[in-house]
Amino acid sequence: MIQIKNLDFKYEDELILKNINLELKDGCYTAIIGANGSGKTTLAKHLNALLMPTKGSVTIDEIDTKKDQISVRKKVGFVFQNPEDQLVYSIVEEDIAFGLENLGMRTEEMKTKVNSTIKGLDIEYLAKKNVNILSAGQKQLTALAGILAMSPKYIVFDEPTTLLDNKNKKNIMDVVNTLNKENKIGIILVTNLLNDIKYAKNVIVICNGRIIFNDKKSKLNNKILKKAGLDA
């Protein structure tokens, strides 16, 4: 379980996150929504220990993000908005293996893991391709494969479809849904697109660094969306 207690985050004297308290259960599918600059990405980065709380704590299965970043990152994967900027190596299968190399996995085991991940996402045809010639959707799938290969318990998606066309958007959202339903991976989806949250069970709405709604998606109403600046 992910637990956030009394989290404050300050950046250059500005309080970006204010008194955040959250609990995300194993296998959850939670969407974090909010307008641009509301603090949702800042909150998401705390889950992968990319940012540390100024006050309060973030624990992943009782591991404090301030104390053991490596264990936290083994449990929580992070897929960024722009796939172009998150691929390290130039060949798809090698990039997928980057995280496994960092975990110190044996070469043979690594190859098996990379192959099974590629097969699972149905992207065998991309394995030997240069990442620079892939479409944005294919790059995002490669980035996701790199995270999936590390077998995380939770994956944070930071606006994963913003740069994609409708077909690729649907493809990625379907893959995310399958990961949650079939692989029981906890999904934390950060977005400002209401269309993206159709599979989410719970929704957290952030406005000016504060949580103004944290409940089942069915209870979300226009008044809250308007307050968060997300009404159409």
Added chain:
Amino acid sequence: MLKKLTFGQYAHKDSITHKLDPRIKILAVILLSATAFLLETYYKFAIFSLFVFLLIMLSKINFSSLIRNLRPFFFIFAFILMMYILFSRNELDKGIQAIWKFVLLIIIASILTFTTTITNLVTGIEKLSAPLKLIKINSRTIALLIALTIRFVPALFLYAERIKDARLARLGSLKSPKHVKLLFLPLLDRIFKSASTLSDAMLARNYTEKRISYFSAIGLKNYDYISFTVLLAFIFLVLLM
């Protein structure tokens, strides 16, 4: 033109050069580049160029890709030639040889990048620079820096092209220094943003300065030793001629 830039891009082919250990290829590039600088006569240039041509053939590299790699440098070649014609016409030979050496260097470097994946290149550089640990320089960091430079060169040109198009779409021009400045400032901004995201993405995948396992484990085989011996013999002969 920028979209077609292929510098630093690996092309998957089944060739002897592709199979060679990256350490051998890196050492070969260093030795061949140094030899290219020592060439003095057209006779040596011809023999050396023939050897490089053979390497291209063995590597199954597409000639049009090689030409595309050279195209961005045509302006520099023209500039060098112009300088010799204007200020040192009696040494025009030296100008032609300087350009020839430049072309050879680019082709030699291209053979390495066309036939070696970044992972193998990183591993090769990492292993070759391992002795630097004695003076507390981390070899993985150096290797990764080089690899990321190669990985992001095409992306850099793509960003530049997008910014240039956006400027031109609003009737901007790239003729005055002021407008060139307007191209470079957003480009720098984009580069810093990309670098920041990339470093976060690497941390998110548990990047550390110490690597203990390799996806593409490398090891020297018989044909590596034979190839390196042939290369040394060739360089020795060219320099003796």
